[in-house]
Amino acid sequence: MESESRPTPRSISLPTRPVSALLTAVLVARWLVPTESAALGDTLWLTQGTLLLGLIWSLVVAWCDVPRLRWRLSDTAVLLLVAGHVLSALLVVAGTGDKRAAMNLLWEWVSLGMTWFLVRHGVTSRVDRAGLVAALLATVTMLAAFGIWQHYVWYHEQVLSYKTPRDELDELQQHFEPHSPYVAAEIQRLGQKLIELGVPSECLDGPGRKSFESRLLYSREPLAAFALTNSLAGLLLPHLIVALTIVVAPWGQGARWPWFVLGALACGIVAYCLLLTKSRTAYVGLCVGSAIGAVNWMLYRGRTTPDCDLSNAHRNRWFTPVALAGLVVIGLITVAWRTGGLDRLVLDQATKSFQYRLEFWSGTWDMLTAHPKHLLVGVGPGNFRQHYLRFKRPESSEEIADPHQFLMDVWANGGLVGLSGVLLLCWVSVRLLTNRSKIQVQQFDAPKRRSSVSQTVRQMVLAPSMWSGGLATASVLWMTSATETIAIGLMVAWLACAGLWSAVIGVGGTSMIRAFGVGAALASLAVHLLGAGGIGMPAITQVWLIWLALGEAVADGTPQPNPESALLPEETHWHVWGRIGLMATLNLGCLFFATRPVRERRMWDESAMTAMIKNQNPGLAESRWSHAAAADPWSTEPWHRLADLTFRRWLAQPDSAALWDQAIEYHTEVIRRDPFQATAHRTLGNWHLQRYERTHDRRDGAAAELSLTAARELYPNHSGIQAELAESAQAAGNVSSTRTAARRALDLDAINRRANHTDKLLNEPQRMRLQELLDLSRADVNLPEPN
Numbered sequence: 001m002e003s004e005s006r007p008t009p010r011s012i013s014l015p016t017r018p019v020s021a022l023l024t025a026v027l028v029a030r031w032l033v034p035t036e037s038a039a040l041g042d043t044l045w046l047t048q049g050t051l052l053l054g055l056i057w058s059l060v061v062a063w064c065d066v067p068r069l070r071w072r073l074s075d076t077a078v079l080l081l082v083a084g085h086v087l088s089a090l091l092v093v094a095g096t097g098d099k100r101a102a103m104n105l106l107w108e109w110v111s112l113g114m115t116w117f118l119v120r121h122g123v124t125s126r127v128d129r130a131g132l133v134a135a136l137l138a139t140v141t142m143l144a145a146f147g148i149w150q151h152y153v154w155y156h157e158q159v160l161s162y163k164t165p166r167d168e169l170d171e172l173q174q175h176f177e178p179h180s181p182y183v184a185a186e187i188q189r190l191g192q193k194l195i196e197l198g199v200p201s202e203c204l205d206g207p208g209r210k211s212f213e214s215r216l217l218y219s220r221e222p223l224a225a226f227a228l229t230n231s232l233a234g235l236l237l238p239h240l241i242v243a244l245t246i247v248v249a250p251w252g253q254g255a256r257w258p259w260f261v262l263g264a265l266a267c268g269i270v271a272y273c274l275l276l277t278k279s280r281t282a283y284v285g286l287c288v289g290s291a292i293g294a295v296n297w298m299l300y301r302g303r304t305t306p307d308c309d310l311s312n313a314h315r316n317r318w319f320t321p322v323a324l325a326g327l328v329v330i331g332l333i334t335v336a337w338r339t340g341g342l343d344r345l346v347l348d349q350a351t352k353s354f355q356y357r358l359e360f361w362s363g364t365w366d367m368l369t370a371h372p373k374h375l376l377v378g379v380g381p382g383n384f385r386q387h388y389l390r391f392k393r394p395e396s397s398e399e400i401a402d403p404h405q406f407l408m409d410v411w412a413n414g415g416l417v418g419l420s421g422v423l424l425l426c427w428v429s430v431r432l433l434t435n436r437s438k439i440q441v442q443q444f445d446a447p448k449r450r451s452s453v454s455q456t457v458r459q460m461v462l463a464p465s466m467w468s469g470g471l472a473t474a475s476v477l478w479m480t481s482a483t484e485t486i487a488i489g490l491m492v493a494w495l496a497c498a499g500l501w502s503a504v505i506g507v508g509g510t511s512m513i514r515a516f517g518v519g520a521a522l523a524s525l526a527v528h529l530l531g532a533g534g535i536g537m538p539a540i541t542q543v544w545l546i547w548l549a550l551g552e553a554v555a556d557g558t559p560q561p562n563p564e565s566a567l568l569p570e571e572t573h574w575h576v577w578g579r580i581g582l583m584a585t586l587n588l589g590c591l592f593f594a595t596r597p598v599r600e601r602r603m604w605d606e607s608a609m610t611a612m613i614k615n616q617n618p619g620l621a622e623s624r625w626s627h628a629a630a631a632d633p634w635s636t637e638p639w640h641r642l643a644d645l646t647f648r649r650w651l652a653q654p655d656s657a658a659l660w661d662q663a664i665e666y667h668t669e670v671i672r673r674d675p676f677q678a679t680a681h682r683t684l685g686n687w688h689l690q691r692y693e694r695t696h697d698r699r700d701g702a703a704a705e706l707s708l709t710a711a712r713e714l715y716p717n718h719s720g721i722q723a724e725l726a727e728s729a730q731a732a733g734n735v736s737s738t739r740t741a742a743r744r745a746l747d748l749d750a751i752n753r754r755a756n757h758t759d760k761l762l763n764e765p766q767r768m769r770l771q772e773l774l775d776l777s778r779a780d781v782n783l784p785e786p787n
Helices: 016-030 035-040 044-063 073-094 099-122 126-175 181-196 206-218 229-248 257-276 280-304 312-338 350-369 372-377 384-388 406-434 446-461 464-480 484-508 515-532 538-556 574-613 618-631 637-652 657-673 678-695 698-714 719-732 735-755 764-780
Strands: 010-012 566-568
Touching: 016 044, 016 099, 016 126, 016 464, 016 538, 035 099, 035 538, 044 099, 044 574, 073 099, 073 372, 073 406, 073 538, 099 538, 099 574, 126 181, 126 229, 126 257, 126 464, 126 484, 126 538, 181 574, 229 257, 229 280, 229 484, 229 515, 229 538, 257 312, 257 484, 280 515, 350 372, 350 384, 350 406, 372 406, 384 406, 406 515, 406 538, 464 484, 515 538, 574 618, 574 637, 618 637, 637 657, 657 678, 678 698, 678 719, 698 719, 698 735, 719 735, 719 764, 735 764
Parallel strands: none
Antiparallel strands: 010 566
16 A cells, blocks of 8 residues: 555656757857857857756756766866856946956856756766767867868968958058048948958957968968967867877777777877967977876776786887877978978977966966955956056067966956866866776677677767767858858868767777876866966867866766666656756846847847948948947947947038037947946047047047046057057147156057067157157156156
8 A cells, every 4th residue: 555655657768869969069069160259249159059958958857867966076166167257257247347248258157067067967878978079079170170271271262362352441541531431331341341251350450450461471370160279279189189098098909900090090180280280388288198198098008908017018019009109290290391380480489489478477467466356356257358458568469368377367257266166177187197997998809899899880870969960060160161162071071070980989989088088188288278378268168178077977987877768756856946947047147138139239230231331321320230239238349330430420520519429429338338448548539639630629639638548547558559648648738748658658669679569569750759749848848757
């Protein structure tokens, strides 16, 4: 009778495969779009997809008896890392700063935490895990091949496609009246065309253009789907170590040569692309990771091989693959050197590159220690550059967006909470290097091995994760590639790489993914991030989290759920429904605070650009940009476009006080939304200077001086801002400020000339004008020389 009082459980199919497949699609897609633009909201659709997948998984847990994984130290590390960034972002949203960038990155970090959770709880079967690994390695190998193609073919084509609209734009700006509505529309059209070709908007004019053209015309480092070559290196490096571990692991266990050669070929493609990136930190990381992996592999072989001794036969088991790897590396370096992929500058500029890093780190340290709030909670995600420029060294070259060192990066963006999380993450990753005791070597006789191989390969090829990875790759490439030919070529390459890695992994089974190999890969990534930074980019952090979760799962043998069925009691626990509520809340929060406003703002922005360029209707464009500003109240972009459009109209009608007041009002909204951006204050100051040149009213000069003084406070070591401040102070009749700013501008220009920072040099007319202002200020009033 007791048994009749209990509710009868019902058997329900456990859909682990579809969840794992969808997760694979999201993870693969993350590496096929520029991760550097996450602060702008370009990858929010992936963030929303990850959170939606978390909701789907919580519903699976509610209806199926899924084994719960125990809480680990790594879970605490990820929680602290994510919580630190979320807290800092919320402080920016509640206070002052670039709230749109902070909010976008807040949800990116939440999605990274969700990625960790889903990989830990959603990819638990050996076949799904092997399919995920094969899909990831196929994507990386395809991107490496794409990077090699870029180096030898794409850059030449890109230069040709860039020069035509660039020359037309220069012709219009030099020989035609820029205040004409038609000319202004043509200038905007050509600028938009350059942006569509991949030119960042800040690189259309000024120093940004010089920097971009120097990279395009004199550099051929591969980028694949990224915007920075160090980002690509950060993706290739750990996967190369893992791939080498998979290929070399079955050596001496009856592994067949064809599969070894195919795996070595794929590793060679990734290694060669890594060489072409010229990333010195990646080279150091590769050496460190390879050395750690080699030592651990030899120790592993000694523990698992019954006839372990110091005989020549035993030494030959590891000497042969090491010697072959050395020959391959020498061959790749030789080819890269002879074809121009490597040159002496890689070594000659190493000292200068390290000096730049020291300047970045020194300025970041001053920024962190300048205010207790910065020390405790950082400056907030997406707000580093605005705060860093105040502390940038005069001799420093770049206006960096991150400190180029992952510990400082996390500290600056996630505070001490985030820093404690990443340090704990490093410790957990190191522990993988010592975990060898639980790995068993599979010994097969020939018939049994062939059966196991064919069965494993068949399972992986038919695994939903492989199909979803392929569909995600095809979809993203079709949407983002410049031509259909490129998209089709990359898709074919992905399918070939997926088949190759399915076969290679199938030879030894998923036991070939060694925990110490994953630990070596993560160690190499950490070394790279110590000098290159980039942990704030979702795609790079995703690499760390995925492989740490997979490494831990392989190391401790995570309990596997029954893929056929599970028992569900009639009653559900409150925490299950609480998890569903949390996931639903996160989805709605991301949708209403990030995904929807950014999407609507971009739709209005595209519509406004169409009205401006194709229809040549500035009034309609202004109306649509106003709708964009209303759709996304935190974004500066629509207000910036409205201000620029109205100012251009004022230039054509300088007697219109209404247009002037409207332009100033729009630009004030830009500053209100991003008050620490020196460029916004500088632009406003230059507008007042242009008005002063027409009116010669000292009130305009005083307004220009006020704005440029604010810009100088935010970026004190910029020679151009100091030069413009001297001009505005002279216009306002402030002799002392004229002298101080002119002297500082000349001093900074001298520093830039000694450091050969050609993109920051003042031209000769500017230098002569500053010297003239300096002489006039000395003649007008007898004041002591500024220190």
